[in-house]
Amino acid sequence: TFRQEQLMPGETRVGHLEGWSGQKTGQGERIRHNGQFILTNERVCFYRKDPFEEVFETIPLSKISSVETLSLMGYRVLRLHTAHDDLEFKTLEPKTLFDEVLAQLERLRNEHYSVASTAPAESITDQIKKLGELRDGGLLTEDEFNAKKAELLARL
16 A cells, blocks of 8 residues: 555655554554554655554655664664654564664665765755745745745754
8 A cells, every 4th residue: 555655756665664653552643553664765654554544654864863773572663863753663573674674774864864965055045946936836835935934044
């Protein structure tokens, strides 16, 4: 289902783990959801789909600021952090599979980091102009445009 409904053009699935997100006794957003951690060449995703519910969380690889792991008696945790979001995934998958997916995640993050660090920096003025084009083309709302513009101007 993920390949058919969520995979973007040019994106390839690199690895996945079966497991869950949330807590067994959690409520609201923290409730436990069984699903899959999916690693693509562009992003990481938590995905679950059944007849009554669909849960889809995604983080672009370029936005991941740190990765934490925990392994204890066959139980493994993968925590991904960004400036504004976190994703915690738990699994009972074998350590070899977990480590393989983790190594691929780190390799892809390093590739994205090296590409981003060698790319010429786009000026804030140019970025605001592009945001204006997206707004004028109907891809951003006025509120989204103003929020991002304010964020960019704050960097000056």
